[in-house]
Amino acid sequence: MKHLLDTRDLTRTQAIEILDVADYMAQVKAENRKLNVLAGKTVVNLFFEDSTRTRLSFESAEKRLGADITNFAARGSSVSKGESLKDTAQTLKAISADAFVIRHSASGAPQRLAEAGWTDIPVLNAGDGTHAHPTQALLDAVSLRQFKAQRDGLESPRGTDLNGMRVLIVGDILHSRVARSNLWLLKNLGPMSLLWLRLRFCLCILSVGSRIGDLRFSTISMTQSLQNLTRL
Template structure:
């Protein structure tokens, strides 16, 4: 594996290797000294064209616990004012000798362009590009699901499980990443969203689509329910749905809907949550919520990804 750009590129074996490696990484985090010497001397650049403190500190923690040198490079620029060009930034990082570039960008495809533009030689790790992909988020989701719902997680996939993803699929890189990855790992995926928030052209995706949360709860034995963040700005200008209240009524997870899920079902959210919009406080804080644990698993999964991309090239230690 040279880059990690899209979950669509991952085979079942690739995905299981990452999850198993993440499990080993997680185990090391129970120790008193959590830092591993694995990536000593390697330079990891966190290149963020878009603000995301959570994702950045997760990658930073992962890289530091593997003893890599970390450089944070904030190159904020909106789609209107382009700011420093992707090409110039890449050439700069190449000149600095980056072994891996973790990139978050507002434009779909930016990670792919960095990896394939011929501008830099290091590994590119996509930390979210526009509305396209966010592979480490879906890997940490799969890791969390496997840990909770698969009896003997190591070496195994998610066959037999059903995962419902609820919310703004159209604009969600998390949904796109999860549909491919969870399918590759053998899970059944159900997208739950108003038709306005499902992309035209969704038909070939390996998943079902339903248009209310109640229908999803009635029609499927849901093992994991993943709530997506709803962006309030989607309600203005053209309006993808009529009002926050209507959204909450049809798609929000509250205590009542939570109780209608199977007993073992877990509740997930990539964060940050809009409490009271897509998820009620009761659901977010219930014992079945694994939302905080997702964050911890994120560090382990990102350690695994960095390790496999960077240590792999010299043979795993």
């Protein structure tokens, strides 16, 4: 897998492998260790949208893995004068970037960067428009899997899925890139029950409904959902 653009692109095996690595890295962090597996590599953080948590999380991980970091913000750059994504990508390729982490307000921008032929550099999607936020969905799955392992008395969540869990998603789901990414990821980590509050979810579900696979959908009230949750 060269790029990470959307959780819908991940197989079940790939998703579990990523979650297992995340679990191992959490152990490394707890032991205050660093792994210089990216020593000599340059990661460029391309943030065309403002961000605090996602940007700092990526920077922290990159440093812990020994990478050299170049931060790019649209504000104060030539983007504000009309420079295109293509121009920016080719400029950064010229400084020997090894990976791009991109957040963009336009849905599909990371995929365009990865597949347009402007560069052959791996692309990680840190959120694009209302489309997808795969790394946030993976982080949610890490938390859910850790909870499930503790509940089931397992020493480690490694190698496990989210089979049998009941998950409630609350918020403006129609415009949520995180919710969309969660839907596709949960599809591969089930079967499970996904619960949501009335109305807001309807159009989103219709757009992906028949392809969700093992997920079972229920429309319930807040009171009912809190009574039936495994994890909120």
